[in-house]
Amino acid sequence: MPRMSDVIEAFIKELFQEGSYQTVEIQRNELAKYFDCAPSQISYVLTTRFTLGQGYRIDSQKGGGGHIRISRILVDTNAQAYRIICDQIGSEISKNQAEALLRHLYEQKHINVRELNIIKAAIDDQVISTPLNIKDKLRAKIMKSIIAVVLE
Amino acid sequence: MPRMSDVIEAFIKELFQEGSYQTVEIQRNELAKYFDCAPSQISYVLTTRFTLGQGYRIDSQKGGGGHIRISRILVDTNAQAYRIICDQIGSEISKNQAEALLRHLYEQKHINVRELNIIKAAIDDQVISTPLNIKDKLRAKIMKSIIAVVLE
């Protein structure tokens, strides 16, 4: 059973593909009706899968004729990308968030598959598990260190 | 009576056979129900029989629609090389030893400069420094995990 959230995520990313838009507009209730889910699930997808670190910005308007606009952000320098990503990572980051971020770096062709796998291997949950439970902190540090290299 | 764990192990390995997949996805509760055992027994089988050293990587997702993905890495030729390197690494490795090893991998053209730098970034002393002083242990785990990828 595929997750609804994944389906919705894929659907929205499809919209970007078609005609290679930088911006996509949706109506939350419409989309919810289309997928037969709660409107707040659309919000959930947006906040977990279309974050700044993943290269998207959301803005929206309430009220009649309201809508949600999802924009792919353009970063012109690697330094800028680095800063945004570091902000997103913060002082700790879960496996999931980290992988979402890596997927984005891959999609943007900052890293290739092999590099993707190397990095995943480095931040793997089992690998960095320690007596103290500081996995997420550790992962954040490793990620930042590596990303500095790949955006060099 | 054959051990349940062995049966489950064989079953999962069967799945790899069918169609020669490199990756197999299971649902822990499903499988447990199928074999009429505790879900945690599935976990037990995975942690004892599908370790990195045995050439597998596990990766999972909790929550609705969650699953466990088991990937087979390292086919025979490289498996041997891998074991040798792992033995060399042991349960801990200093920064210097690690870098010597990486230099060697580089000279043997198993990794390129960029990959070398990525890996160095991951095992950097500052990066993996922890409250308890388990840097070298941590580094050993990270190295082993990454090397499995680069020998793939």
Add this chain to the structure above:
DNA sequence: ATTTAAAAGTCAAAGAAAGTCTAAAAGGGG
């Protein structure tokens, strides 16, 4: 201006997985 209705936002509870930890049971070697 005021009201109304049509959006989107928020938050918390319920649900659906997998993970962890420990105790008990079963095997196996000496």
Add this chain to the structure above:
DNA sequence: CCCCTTTTAGACTTTCTTTGACTTTTAAAT
């Protein structure tokens, strides 16, 4: 037979997803 290791079971925890009730904002209608 006894001790040590491996296996099995189960209770409890953590993480992620889904749902729904309630709130806020705003355009349109009166």
